[in-house]
Amino acid sequence: MIESHLSLLIVVLPLLAAPVIAVLPNGRLPWAVSTFVSWSVFYLAAWQLMNVSSGNVISYELGGWAPPWGIEYRIDAANALVALIVSGIAALTLPYALKSVIKEIPQKQHALFYAAFMLCLTGLLGIAQTGDIFNLFVFLEISSLSSYALISLGKKRQALTAAYQYLIMGTIGATFFIIGVGLLYAMTGTLNMADLSQRLPELYEHRTIHTAFAFIMVGFALKLALFPLHLWLPNAYTYAPTVVTIFLAATSTKVAVYVMLRVVFTVFGFSFIENTPADELFLLLCVMGILMMSFYAIYQKDSKRLLAYSSVAQVGYMMLGIGLGSMLSVTATLVHLFNHALIKGALFMAIGALIYRVGSSRLEHFSGLGKQMPWTFTAIVIGGLSLIGVPGTAGFISKWYLVLAAIEQQHWLIVIVILAGSLLAVIYVWKLVEVLYFKQTNENSQYTSQQTHSKEAPLMLLIPMWVLVIANVYFGFNTELTVGTAEQAVKLLLPSVNQ
Amino acid sequence: MDIILGHYNYWLVIIIMMAGFYTVISRGNLVKKIVGLNIFQVSVFLLYISIGNVKEGAVPIIEKGVTLYSNPLPHVLILTAIVVGVATTALGLALVIRIKEAYGTIEEDDIHNQDQSL
Numbered sequence: 001m002i003e004s005h006l007s008l009l010i011v012v013l014p015l016l017a018a019p020v021i022a023v024l025p026n027g028r029l030p031w032a033v034s035t036f037v038s039w040s041v042f043y044l045a046a047w048q049l050m051n052v053s054s055g056n057v058i059s060y061e062l063g064g065w066a067p068p069w070g071i072e073y074r075i076d077a078a079n080a081l082v083a084l085i086v087s088g089i090a091a092l093t094l095p096y097a098l099k100s101v102i103k104e105i106p107q108k109q110h111a112l113f114y115a116a117f118m119l120c121l122t123g124l125l126g127i128a129q130t131g132d133i134f135n136l137f138v139f140l141e142i143s144s145l146s147s148y149a150l151i152s153l154g155k156k157r158q159a160l161t162a163a164y165q166y167l168i169m170g171t172i173g174a175t176f177f178i179i180g181v182g183l184l185y186a187m188t189g190t191l192n193m194a195d196l197s198q199r200l201p202e203l204y205e206h207r208t209i210h211t212a213f214a215f216i217m218v219g220f221a222l223k224l225a226l227f228p229l230h231l232w233l234p235n236a237y238t239y240a241p242t243v244v245t246i247f248l249a250a251t252s253t254k255v256a257v258y259v260m261l262r263v264v265f266t267v268f269g270f271s272f273i274e275n276t277p278a279d280e281l282f283l284l285l286c287v288m289g290i291l292m293m294s295f296y297a298i299y300q301k302d303s304k305r306l307l308a309y310s311s312v313a314q315v316g317y318m319m320l321g322i323g324l325g326s327m328l329s330v331t332a333t334l335v336h337l338f339n340h341a342l343i344k345g346a347l348f349m350a351i352g353a354l355i356y357r358v359g360s361s362r363l364e365h366f367s368g369l370g371k372q373m374p375w376t377f378t379a380i381v382i383g384g385l386s387l388i389g390v391p392g393t394a395g396f397i398s399k400w401y402l403v404l405a406a407i408e409q410q411h412w413l414i415v416i417v418i419l420a421g422s423l424l425a426v427i428y429v430w431k432l433v434e435v436l437y438f439k440q441t442n443e444n445s446q447y448t449s450q451q452t453h454s455k456e457a458p459l460m461l462l463i464p465m466w467v468l469v470i471a472n473v474y475f476g477f478n479t480e481l482t483v484g485t486a487e488q489a490v491k492l493l494l495p496s497v498n499q
Numbered sequence: 500m501d502i503i504l505g506h507y508n509y510w511l512v513i514i515i516m517m518a519g520f521y522t523v524i525s526r527g528n529l530v531k532k533i534v535g536l537n538i539f540q541v542s543v544f545l546l547y548i549s550i551g552n553v554k555e556g557a558v559p560i561i562e563k564g565v566t567l568y569s570n571p572l573p574h575v576l577i578l579t580a581i582v583v584g585v586a587t588t589a590l591g592l593a594l595v596i597r598i599k600e601a602y603g604t605i606e607e608d609d610i611h612n613q614d615q616s617l
Contacts, residue, residue, distance in 0.1 A: 163594055164594045172536070175540055179543055182573070185573070
């Protein structure tokens with residue numbers, strides 16, 4: 001019974017939980033319910049991944065309406081992997097949230113906060129699960145609207161302007177996306193992605209299809225913060241409450257990258273993209289994005305903003321894989337999707353633990369904290385090594401595949417850029433380490449009184465953080481889940497190359 | 500002539516779309532930006548509704564003697580998009596109210612200056 005409705009339950013469970021949580025009394029109950037729901041969804045997503053990891057595809061017809069007329073949820077290894085990332089990060093963020101939210105968000109908003117969090121989770125999982133391109137838009141807006149609300153809950157008033165800025169840019173992106181979808185529908189008469197992929201090849205030369213493609217690409221480039229459309233991201237990540245930053249940094253841009261993969265490879269097919277300037281443009285923007293955003297990250301004075309710029313650079317790595325368009329490079333994109341979620345999740349959780357103790361995210365207020373909070377500090381070091389891509393960590397695996405893919409196509413410039421990006425990452429990770437460990441505690445700071453008393457972060461923050469840190473090391477050695485699943489997914493995404 | 504008159508619905512959509520998009524980009528007033536965003540979205544609604552029309556097609560209600568109907572699906576899709584648009588506007592305006600409370604202004608330049616002077 002559960003198994004046949006598995007793919008729908010993953011989306012419906014958090015959707016139904018959200019209004020229930022909203023009316024619960026403030027206190028621990030909303031937190032407990034949402035944690036329970038997120039763990040159940042994580043369990044279901046793992047189950048789903050096991051069902052499709054051998055290469056078969058689950059097709060679920062909503063309400064019994066046969067596709068392509070009804071909405072179809074079509075699950076293959078790529079969807080299942082993304083759903084697992086999103087639900088897994090949610091399941092780890094929520095235990096972390098309990099203490100962090102009490103400190104950062106007024107008590108009377110707790111129930112509503114968790115309700116919005118569940119809605120955001122619904123939206124992101126829905127995007128991952130659905131096989132209908134208009135349904136995807138609806139879920140995109142569910143996740144976006146709830147994340148605007150979540151970001152605006154930040155303590156500083158800049159959180160409001162950051163949320164507003166994101167709302168304007170996000171809505172423009174989503175509207176561009178539906179313009180593209182509308183044009184596709186006008187030409188093909190279908191909204192089902194699998195159906196679209198069969199009807200589009202005969203229309204490849206048509207100008208409307210090219211316009212539709214351009215609108216969809218620009219729309220989602222805004223959503224996934226591809227350089228130079230990333231302007232909303234640094235402010236949003238910096239001023240959002242810590243828990244929201246962790247969740248969004250680890251999931252929302254990843255889901256947008258997944259949509260890009262789906263649209264480029266399943267809906268349009270890479271042979272279409274090759275005949276447009278889009279793939280070269282992607283490579284150019286990614287190369288510029290990786291270098292410039294890593295430089296920007298070096299000069300930041302705020303730890304969250306530093307990691308936010310690093311996130312924009314990392315999105316560049318993922319999009320490089322799409323631009324190269326080979327089996328190896330798309331495998332690298334999917335693996336990096338997974339690994340980067342682990343890396344940024346761990347790093348933002350560690351930064352969050354520092355903020356929990358110090359009450360500020362500015363680097364100068366962190367001086368000397370590394371010695372007082374050794375566990376958090378070690379988490380930052382290991383997460384940082386993984387971000388750089390040191391062998392033995394998860395980050396190495398994805399960069400290794402990406403470099404292999406670039407060498408395979410003899411794109412030497414891209415190989416150099418990937419390595420240069422890693423060197424720049426060494427610098428900005430070192431900046432964090434230097435402040436935390438080698439700087440003396442600043443006696444004149446207004447944060448001193450708190451600092452002298454600061455001790456290690458509470459266990460509720462340390463455990464989820466260390467689960468992610470250990471996962472970073474584990475997936476650096478055991479690549480069966482990540483690379484294995486990604487290779488299965490690529491076989492379905494790039495059938496033409498496979499034969 | 501045919502390219503203008505024959506596709507008048509698309510021209511209308513493009514004009515409204517650009518007017519809205521330009522407003523979003525050029526205005527510094529946060530409420531005006533939301534108004535622009537609304538106009539921008541309305542143009543997309545019109546695009547969908549106009550492509551659903553089938554030439555000589557009747558209203559899509561089953562009736563005896565009618566064989567050609569307009570396509571109702573784009574209208575249904577746009578009902579969803581309108582709901583999303585209303586929610587976005589509501590959230591955007593709520594944020595503007597909070598910004599007004601926090602900064603005392605809704606002009607982008609003033610807000611920027613206040614944040615810089617900190």
